[in-house]
Amino acid sequence: MRTTHKYPFYIRATVILFGLVLCSFALANLRGILIPFSFALFLAVLLNPLMERLLRWQVPRVAAIAISLFVAILVIGGIWYFLANQIMQFTDQLPLLEKKGSELIARTQQYLMQHWNIPLAKTNSYLAEARKGIKPLLGQLLGSVAGTMGTVFLLPVYTFLLLYYKTLILNFLYEVFAEENAEEVSTVLRQVRGAIQSYMYGLLIEAAIVATLNTIALLILGVQYAVLMGVLGALLNVLPFIGGILAAALPIMVATITKDGYNTQIGIAIAYIIIQFTDNHFLIPYIVSAKVRVNALLSVVAILLGGAVWGLAGMFVSIPFIGVLKIIFDRIPEMQPWGRLLGDKIEARRTVRRGNIRAVK
Numbered sequence: 001m002r003t004t005h006k007y008p009f010y011i012r013a014t015v016i017l018f019g020l021v022l023c024s025f026a027l028a029n030l031r032g033i034l035i036p037f038s039f040a041l042f043l044a045v046l047l048n049p050l051m052e053r054l055l056r057w058q059v060p061r062v063a064a065i066a067i068s069l070f071v072a073i074l075v076i077g078g079i080w081y082f083l084a085n086q087i088m089q090f091t092d093q094l095p096l097l098e099k100k101g102s103e104l105i106a107r108t109q110q111y112l113m114q115h116w117n118i119p120l121a122k123t124n125s126y127l128a129e130a131r132k133g134i135k136p137l138l139g140q141l142l143g144s145v146a147g148t149m150g151t152v153f154l155l156p157v158y159t160f161l162l163l164y165y166k167t168l169i170l171n172f173l174y175e176v177f178a179e180e181n182a183e184e185v186s187t188v189l190r191q192v193r194g195a196i197q198s199y200m201y202g203l204l205i206e207a208a209i210v211a212t213l214n215t216i217a218l219l220i221l222g223v224q225y226a227v228l229m230g231v232l233g234a235l236l237n238v239l240p241f242i243g244g245i246l247a248a249a250l251p252i253m254v255a256t257i258t259k260d261g262y263n264t265q266i267g268i269a270i271a272y273i274i275i276q277f278t279d280n281h282f283l284i285p286y287i288v289s290a291k292v293r294v295n296a297l298l299s300v301v302a303i304l305l306g307g308a309v310w311g312l313a314g315m316f317v318s319i320p321f322i323g324v325l326k327i328i329f330d331r332i333p334e335m336q337p338w339g340r341l342l343g344d345k346i347e348a349r350r351t352v353r354r355g356n357i358r359a360v361k
Contacts, residue, residue, distance in 0.1 A: 028309050035313045040158030042320060044166075045196050046204075047072055051163055065163045069156055086228035100257045188331050196324055202287045203238070203320065209287075210234040210279055214247070217271035223251050224258050233272075237279065238316055239303055248272040294322050295344040 027034060047068040054064035113119065162169075174185055215230030223229065233247030248269060255264040294302070299319060306318030322342060329339030 024305075024309060031310050031314075035310055035317075036154035037158050038317050038321070039313075040155050040162060042200060042317075043072060043155065043159045044162040045193070046200050047159065047163065048166070048193075049197065061164065065160055068163070069160060072159075073156065083228070083231060086225065086231075090225050090228060104257060188328075192328055192331060196327060199323055199327065200320070206279065206283045206287050207234045207237065209283055210237050210275065213275045213278070214272070217275065218251055218268070221255075221264050221267045221271070222259075223255050223264065223268065225254060226251075229254065235316075238319060242300070242303060244272070244276050294319065294326060294342050298322065298342055 211234035218226035229251040236243035302318040306314030326342040329335040
């Protein structure tokens with residue numbers, strides 16, 4: 001008869017910590033392969049319903065995948081072309097914006113020197129230090145853009161192969177588990193697939209609504225490049241808390257450079273607060289689904305870890321990845337405590353007394 005050994009907690013914790021460090025090291029070193037694969041995995045999940053519909057219409061598998069990919073390329077290419085045009089118009093005005101920004105900085109320095117007795121040399125040193133800090137960030141951003149170009153070429157290849165070998169991958173998952181659990185595995189996989197698709201579609205719809213609200217607000221306030229700022233704000237909104245601040249900071253900065261006074265900046269702040277309130281209390285619960293909401297603590301940690309491992313791409317993919325993990329954990333009985341840990345629903349505190357779990361208010 002085989003006996004099982006239960007190792008002490010410190011040994012198990014050490015092994016888990018070592019495994020996490022080894023996994024992070026592997027993710028960081030294989031980022032060029034895994035980043036496009038991660039985006040391709042999400043894209044394959046989104047395109048799977050369209051491919052299945054085409055297959056039901058007796059379209060050959062390869063043709064069905066090719067048509068689905070072509071539709072995705074048209075949509076993504078259209079969005080990319082639109083943003084590229086907006087960015088080109090923005091960059092054409094950069095010399096003027098830089099001139100106005102320099103004038104604003106000079107007026108600010110003069111105000112500080114007159115009213116706060118801060119020497120001009122001191123403010124110049126602060127600006128020089130700020131420029132030194134911005135240069136590495138710009139380098140990281142350019143590196144992320146270069147990595148994105150690599151993702152663009154690998155993304156359709158990965159997506160095509162994931163859709164083509166979908167049955168092979170599912171059969172592998174069935175065979176990994178015991179035969180008596182095949183029905184349960186099938187149910188879990190079916191639920192997870194449906195939940196992931198609903199979650200990803202919900203994120204896209206939410207982003208489109210937020211982009212529309214941002215753009216309308218900025219157009220009413222007369223902010224230049226309102227469409228570009230509104231779409232960028234919706235993309236940054238994927239990052240909880242940090243993204244909302246950055247989304248509002250961009251149009252406020254543009255309004256500060258291009259407009260006199262502070263009424264427009266105050267209007268932008270109020271409009272974005274209202275949009276964020278609407279997003280958090282109506283769009284996310286009813287469109288993205290409250291079942292997939294991740295708590296603030298783990299959201300921030302996931303963003304920082306994603307940025308440390310995969311840079312800008314890691315920051316964007318971390319929240320959907322954590323959301324998918326929560327979906328999976330919520331549907332596996334053994335992993336449900338981890339799913340509750342990832343969620344934002346605070347239940348009654350539990351204590352253990354004489355072998356029984358008792359809820360404490």
